[in-house]
Amino acid sequence: xxxxxxxxxxxxxxxxxxxxxxxxxxxxxxxxxxxxxxxxxxxxxxxxxxxxxxxxxxxxxxxxxxxxxxxxxxxxxxxxxxxxxxxxxxxxxxxxxxxxxxxxxxxxxxxxxxxxxxxxxxxxxxxxxxxxxxxxxxxxxxxxxxxxxxxxxxxxxxxxxxxxxxxxxxxxxxxxxxxxxxxxxxxxxxx
Amino acid sequence: xxxxxxxxxxxxxxxxxxxxxxxxxxxxxxxxxxxxxxxxxxxxxxxxxxxxxxxxxxxxxxxxxxxxxxxxxxxxxxxxxxxxxxxxxxxxxxxxxxxxxxxxxxxxxxxxxxxxxxxxxxxxxxxxxxxxxxxxxxxxxxxxxxxxxxxxxxxxxxxxxxxxxxxxxxxxxxxxxxxxxxxxxxxxxxx
DNA sequence: CAGATGTGAGAACGGGCGTTCTCCTCGGTG
DNA sequence: CACCGAGGAGAACGCCCGTTCTCACATCTG
Numbered sequence: 001x002x003x004x005x006x007x008x009x010x011x012x013x014x015x016x017x018x019x020x021x022x023x024x025x026x027x028x029x030x031x032x033x034x035x036x037x038x039x040x041x042x043x044x045x046x047x048x049x050x051x052x053x054x055x056x057x058x059x060x061x062x063x064x065x066x067x068x069x070x071x072x073x074x075x076x077x078x079x080x081x082x083x084x085x086x087x088x089x090x091x092x093x094x095x096x097x098x099x100x101x102x103x104x105x106x107x108x109x110x111x112x113x114x115x116x117x118x119x120x121x122x123x124x125x126x127x128x129x130x131x132x133x134x135x136x137x138x139x140x141x142x143x144x145x146x147x148x149x150x151x152x153x154x155x156x157x158x159x160x161x162x163x164x165x166x167x168x169x170x171x172x173x174x175x176x177x178x179x180x181x182x183x184x185x186x187x188x189x190x191x
Numbered sequence: 192x193x194x195x196x197x198x199x200x201x202x203x204x205x206x207x208x209x210x211x212x213x214x215x216x217x218x219x220x221x222x223x224x225x226x227x228x229x230x231x232x233x234x235x236x237x238x239x240x241x242x243x244x245x246x247x248x249x250x251x252x253x254x255x256x257x258x259x260x261x262x263x264x265x266x267x268x269x270x271x272x273x274x275x276x277x278x279x280x281x282x283x284x285x286x287x288x289x290x291x292x293x294x295x296x297x298x299x300x301x302x303x304x305x306x307x308x309x310x311x312x313x314x315x316x317x318x319x320x321x322x323x324x325x326x327x328x329x330x331x332x333x334x335x336x337x338x339x340x341x342x343x344x345x346x347x348x349x350x351x352x353x354x355x356x357x358x359x360x361x362x363x364x365x366x367x368x369x370x371x372x373x374x375x376x377x378x379x380x381x382x
Numbered sequence: 383c384a385g386a387t388g389t390g391a392g393a394a395c396g397g398g399c400g401t402t403c404t405c406c407t408c409g410g411t412g
Numbered sequence: 413c414a415c416c417g418a419g420g421a422g423a424a425c426g427c428c429c430g431t432t433c434t435c436a437c438a439t440c441t442g
Contacts (some may be wrong), residue, residue: 003419026217029399030266040420041401051400106353107301114214114292115356123357127214152370155363159346162297164313166304172346179343182377183370194389220429231390242430285415389442396432401430403424 003039009047011037021104025055025111029036052118059122062104064069069094074133077152080141081184084153087134088180089156092173094165102165106158130154141188149187156180194230200238202228204224207249214293216246230305233330243309246299250313253295258320260285265324271332272375275344277367279371282348283364286355293356297349321345332379 015036073090199354329337
């Protein structure tokens with residue numbers, strides 16, 4: 001008997017995730033995903049009717065995983081400032097993973113953003129979600145202007161992600177944390 | 192008679208620059224460059240022996256243009272702090288250009304960094320050049336730790352570039368400038 | 383003028399890839 | 413047992429694309 005539908009889907013998504021993220025979306029053929037997942041092309045196409053659909057599912061999954069990992073780090077702290085700094089701890093542990101290759105959304109956007117409105121849209125949504133989360137953290141820390149602090153922290157985070165991806169070092173997370181501390185000194189009310 | 196070699200090369204590079212930047216490197220075929228440049232495939236291939244070579248030339252050219260534009264903005268100011276802030280003015284004017292689509296190096300790296308060591312290398316060099324420039328600006332402003340201030344400013348800049356590219360707004364340049372002002376308040380000696 | 387050279391336009395070649403199709407096997411059902 | 417539908421393996425199809433080749437023409441040299 002063939003593999004259970006749910007596990008087939010999971011295997012395909014796992015393979016797609018690993019390959020798309022590692023090599024970029026366009027460099028990975030459906031055949032590579034078929035081989036890596038062990039799911040036949042026929043099944044693959046009945047689970048995901050096109051490569052575009054699979055790309056979309058891949059990005060969806062990344063978004064969810066990313067949010068979960070972020071929340072996990074943030075929720076380990078209770079002090080509002082530490083919850084903000086936890087974002088940068090999260091970045092550091094992410095950057096240290098040996099398969100780290102930057103933000104899947106930034107990469108996909110660079111590859112396909114101009115050519116696939118759907119990819120551009122998903123990237124925007126992902127970043128909007130991050131902004132939302134940071135704005136809430138900034139508000140919880142009593143920032144005078146939570147949106148402003150959040151935006152500053154976002155710039156540091158995004159900058160750290162791309163700098164770390166290109167340089168291959170996790171140091172940018174440390175630097176971003178440093179800068180965040182300084183910004184919070186100025187933007188948050190004294191204790 | 193055929194077109195002069197120098198102008199043919201210039202036309203090819205112009206076309207490649209526009210197309211690669213706009214649509215991404217992999218989405219643009221040699222035929223599109225041929226059509227846009229008006230240079231025959233034969234000539235094109237004797238000017239650039241492969242698409243890879245053309246991509247490399249494209250990145251080289253982007254690097255040079257970018258440095259020139261940056262220097263132009265920075266050199267319009269004399270006060271060390273204003274020279275640093277000029278970086279963010281530059282970003283803002285860049286983001287406002289109607290064809291702005293992020294950093295060519297970040298985009299190419301996302302597309303091909305894992306698959307083409309040469310592209311990864313060129314991206315690293317480009318970013319190293321930017322870091323060098325910012326470190327000098329920070330030192331000239333008497334930062335206690337010029338490398339640290341430079342790294343913080345880089346994070347803001349890179350974050351602004353990707354955020355602006357994805358969101359389609361130039362606002363991140365303003366936000367980055369704001370944050371830079373705050374960081375300089377803390378990192379630079381008082382007047 | 384003869385002939386060699388270089389060029390433009392575009393066809394041709396070779397390979398890769400997204401997607402579909404063929405054929406065969408196998409488990410379940412009446 | 414005979415049949416049916418689903419699924420696996422992989423061939424096949426169409427298309428795109430990087431690169432090379434053909435051919436006709438125009439220009440230069442002697």
